[in-house]
Each structure stands twice: as structure tokens, then as C-alpha cells.
Amino acid sequence: MAKLLWGMIGGGEGSQIGPAHRLGAGLDGAFDFVAGALDHRPEAGREYGQRLGLAADRAYGDWREMLEGEQGRDDRIDLVTVATPNATHFEITKAYLEAGFHVLCEKPMTMTVEEGEEIVGLARETGRICAVNYGYTGYALVRHMRAMVARGDLGKVRMVVAEFAHGHHADAADADNPRVRWRYDPAQAGVSAQFADCGIHALHMASFVIGQELDRLSADTVSCIESRVLEDDAQVNLRFDGGAAGRLWTSSIALGRQHGLTLQVFGEKGGLRWAQEQPNQLYWMPLGGRLEVMERGGPGLSPEADRASRVTMGHAEGMPLAFANIYADLAEAIRARKEGRDMDPAADLYPRAEDGLRSMAAVFAVAESGQGQGVWMDARPPMFR
Ligand code: NAI
Known part of the structure; x- marks a missing residue:
């Protein structure tokens, strides 16, 4: 099965939640990490992205540059994770949904109820997935x-x-x-x-x-x-x-x-x-x-x-594997859309923009x-x- 392509905004070096996303997305081999705008400091983000294995032209300095770069590619990312500080979630999620990308946004999804309603409306209008990372429901x-x-x-x-x-x-x-x-x-x-x-x-x-x-x-x-x-x-x-x-x-x-x-x-x-x-x-x-x-x-x-x-039973599983289950649900949801089939109902558990x-x-x-x-x-x- 062809791998899905994944990008990340935020989650730079030393961030709290970035590593758990990278572990979660990478666990099943469903997603390849190919693009990122990882840090609020453009140079630090580019440098860290390349250290994590991103190609130089896909280790972006900021999320707008990444949006522009990815939009123009045939092999554009299938899913973008937004793991920046709260006040930036709305603007970034909105821009990527409008451009036709599936999004996994960190919580809280927005800063106001009105913004939340706008995101729900936009996800419904564009038919794109907008998931929210209540990752502990992945346990x-x-x-x-x-x-x-x-x-x-x-x-x-x-x-x-x-x-x-x-x-x-x-x-x-x-x-x-x-x-x-x-x-x-x-x-x-x-x-x-x-x-x-x-x-x-x-x-x-x-x-x-x-x-x-x-x-x-x-x-x-x-x-x-x-x-x-x-x-x-x-x-x-x-x-x-x-x-x-x-x-x-x-x-x-x-x-x-x-x-x-x-x-x-x-x-x-x-x-x-x-x-x-x-x-x-x-x-x-x-x-x-x-x-x-x-x-x-x-x-x-x-x-x-x-x-x-x-x-197997008796070996501890923990938080990055719970996040991996959210990513596994999203991989199944994206693949089902690409293949024009219904998704596995047991995977239809990822938290939505409505949540x-x-x-x-x-x-x-x-x-x-x-x-x-x-x-x-x-x-x-x-x-x-
Ligand atoms: P953090 O402050 O540790 O890291 C934030 C990262 O985002 C840094 O690398 C910073 O350089 C980067 N960044 C900031 N502005 C950016 C921008 N405009 N473009 C690109 N990168 C940017 O923050 P933390 O704790 O990792 O939290 C990030 C988000 O994740 C928050 O919304 C928080 O609520 C959420 N979170 C969710 C958890 C969960 O269990 N679902 C647990 C911890 C945090």
C-alpha cells in the first residue's frame, strides 16, 4: 500500500508534544514525514527539520511558506498536524482546510466558539478531515x-x-x-x-x-x-x-x-x-x-x-501509542477516501472538529x-x- 505523506507545523526541538506526534505518526509505517515548519524561528525550524530527515526544500521556515510549497506539488502532503501554541490553531487550520488539506489540530482547536463554528463549517464545506488531538481516546x-x-x-x-x-x-x-x-x-x-x-x-x-x-x-x-x-x-x-x-x-x-x-x-x-x-x-x-x-x-x-x-499482554503501552491509534484511524479514513470505499467502522473513532x-x-x-x-x-x- 502506498504510504501517505505527512507534514507538521510546530513541534520543534524541545517542544513538549512534537516528539509524541512524530512517534505516533511513524509507528505503523502508514505515514512518511516529508514536510515541516517546525519552529517559530524560521532558521531553527529549517535546520531541525533537516536533522529529522526532511529534504531541504521541504524543511520550511514558516507555515505560509509550507502551504505555498506543498500546494504546488504533485506529491503534496496528505495530512498536516498543527502543534503550535493555541492562539495560532485557528488561522493555520483554516488556511490548510481552505487549500484542501486534511488537518489534525492540537487542542484547544480555537480560542472562541465562533472560530470553532467556522472550522466545523469549513470542514463540512470542503469535505476535508479536520481532526482534533484528544489523543488519550486512542488508548x-x-x-x-x-x-x-x-x-x-x-x-x-x-x-x-x-x-x-x-x-x-x-x-x-x-x-x-x-x-x-x-x-x-x-x-x-x-x-x-x-x-x-x-x-x-x-x-x-x-x-x-x-x-x-x-x-x-x-x-x-x-x-x-x-x-x-x-x-x-x-x-x-x-x-x-x-x-x-x-x-x-x-x-x-x-x-x-x-x-x-x-x-x-x-x-x-x-x-x-x-x-x-x-x-x-x-x-x-x-x-x-x-x-x-x-x-x-x-x-x-x-x-x-x-x-x-x-x-502482547503484560508489556506496557503508553501515550505515543495512543496517539498512534489516532493516526491509524486517520490513515484509514484518508485511504478509504482515496480508494472510494467506506472506512473500517472500528477506525472511525478519531475526534472531530465538532468535538x-x-x-x-x-x-x-x-x-x-x-x-x-x-x-x-x-x-x-x-x-x-
Ligand atoms: P511548546 O511551547 O512546547 O512548543 C511549541 C512549538 O511550536 C515550538 O517548537 C515552537 O517553536 C513552535 N511554534 C510556535 N509558533 C509557531 C509557528 N507560528 N509556526 C511554526 N512553529 C511554531 O508547546 P507544546 O506544549 O508542545 O504545545 C503545543 C500545542 O499542543 C498546544 O496547543 C497544546 O495545548 C497542545 N498540547 C496537547 C497535548 C495533548 O495531549 N493533546 C499535550 C501537550 C500540548
């Missing part, structure tokens, strides 16, 4: 949780409890460090800090697993470090459109927590518990039964989990509810009301 056992809920193992879902709490911004003495400070500054970060950065991962995962979209929410937001304008901790109560209730806690001052993404789902017939720091085990408690630990790669899991599992938009509506609802003493807000984007 095999997260996909298994979703399959268990969908086939009715839990009965009706009553409650979902999601957390994404870490302690990496807990040092008050370091709050003025420019690398930290901008995240809590509305001029640079927008209306929300911790919820927009981490809370939306937990919220999206909750929605993905229970198969319900967020309807409304009530938020208690706190700046535990006084100099911060935006929240570093939030507790959000949720109501979903299928009747489930939810609780979501996100924090950046939770000392002792590392990555801290966890999900618990409680239904009429059983409960599930999963934590990203131990992603190869899923805890299942059926009503009236015994607690069971499911191992990734073990027998009797769902086709979705089997497809997302790469090495990115729903997150933005939730971000604004959290910010407003937080300022309004926890008043319940409609959390749906106007487009989906």
Missing part, C-alpha cells in the same frame, strides 16, 4: 470502555467522574516565571487556563466513553495562587444529553499528582475505573459480582480495543459559570442547539 482500554457502554454492559449510565489534575504549577514562588505566567493571563490564554488546557481532555473522554454530549454545566473555579487572574483549579458539575450526570475536577496545583487523567463510569449494572498513568488495566465491578481487572491485550476484549492494542467546537462552548460556559457563583449554563455551541 485501547478507553476504547474498550466505550464499547462496553455502547453494548449495554453497564446498563444506563448514571454518573461519570472525570479528573485531570496535576501539580506542575503549584509553586507560588515560580508563578511569575514567563513560561508559566502566560497561561493564567487572559490576554494570552483567553477566558480559561486549567479547564481549557486539561479539563477539556477529561470532558471529551467522558463524552467519548458514555456516547453522550454535554448539555449544561455549573462550575466552581478558583485561582489558588492569588496573583493568577485565571483559574488553576475547577470543579465542574455536568449534565449530558442522554441523561447522565457528571463531575469533573481539574487542577494544576495538585501536588503529588503527575498527569492525573482518570475516568470512572457508574451505570445501573456495573462500574468502570481507568487511570492514564496505569493505562494497561481497567477495573470492572459488575453489580452483585466481583471486581475484575482487565488487561490490555487480554482475551475477550472488544474489536475496538483489539485494533488499538499493539504489543473541538463542543470543548470551546464548554470552556466559555465554565468561565461564565465560575464568575457567576456556579450558575448553570447551557454548554452547547449555538450551532448544535
